[in-house]
Amino acid sequence: MSPKQRRGVETAERLLDAALQVYADAGEQGVTVGALTRASGVSLGSLYHHFGSVDGLMxxxxxxxxxxxxxxxxxxxxxxxxxxxxxxxxxxxxxxxxxxxxxxxxxxxxxxxxxxxxxxxxxxxxxxxxxxxxxxxxxxxxxxxxxxxxxxxxxxxxxxxxxxxxxxxxxxxxxxxxxxxxxxxxxxxxxxxxxxx
Incomplete structure (x- = not known):
């Protein structure tokens, strides 16, 4: 796996981990783009690049x-x-x-x-x-x-x-x-x- 691919996998993992934490803390209504990017430290563009949408991530x-x-x-x-x-x-x-x-x-x-x-x-x-x-x-x-x-x-x-x-x-x-x-x-x-x- 190239360094770029590894970073992509790590970014996706951070987003998935953050999504579960946000869901646990705030429920379904709290799973917003802002909450996900804050919790993961990942940019909005990366979220959409890896999952297409918040629904795609969930x-x-x-x-x-x-x-x-x-x-x-x-x-x-x-x-x-x-x-x-x-x-x-x-x-x-x-x-x-x-x-x-x-x-x-x-x-x-x-x-x-x-x-x-x-x-x-x-x-x-x-x-x-x-x-x-x-x-x-x-x-x-x-x-x-x-x-x-x-x-x-x-x-x-x-x-x-x-x-x-x-x-x-x-x-x-x-x-x-x-x-x-x-x-x-x-x-x-x-x-x-x-x-x-």
């Missing part, structure tokens, strides 16, 4: 963290030998991710992410295909082996991820009535029951 930030979450989930199920162990790994990995990356998790579970997801669902799924494939393959393998009920992959995804995401959203909404430790203990078995043949 979409890139969302994809960055979605990719990281999906990568961790795929690694979690890859380490498990059974379907039940995979469910436990998904719950624990997801909840650990949320605890370790609360600002990114708030973005991933925000109304902004929902709007982007609804408007660009197929594009997002296509862009994350490499990260989703191991999870999809894990589901298919365990359905074929008979460990998981013969359900379509999207239904299995909903049964597994629905309770996890609902728990996380409640926690991230500011309500302190969700104990993630208790959720990590209870959810795997409850989810598993919904998947058994």
């Amino acid at each position: 979409n890139a930030l969302l994809l960055r963290w979605l990719e990281r979450l999906l990568g961790e989930l795929a690694a979690g199920v890859a380490r498990s030998r059974t379907a039940r162990g995979g469910v436990r790994a998904l719950v624990q990995t997801y909840l650990t991710f949320v605890q370790e990356h609360p600002d990114a998790s708030r973005l991933l579970h925000s109304s902004y992410a929902d709007r982007v997801g609804m408007a660009h669902a197929k594009q997002l799924r296509d862009a994350q295909e490499a990260r989703l494939s191991p999870l999809t393959e894990w589901v298919r393998r365990h359905v074929e082996s008979g460990e998981i009920a013969p359900l379509d992959v999207p239904v299995v995804e909903a049964l597994v991820m629905g309770p996890i995401v609902a728990t996380v959203r409640r926690r991230l909404s500011g309500l302190d009535d969700v104990d993630l430790g208790q959720a990590a203990r209870v959810l795997p078995d409850r989810i598993w029951r919904s998947l058994t043949p």
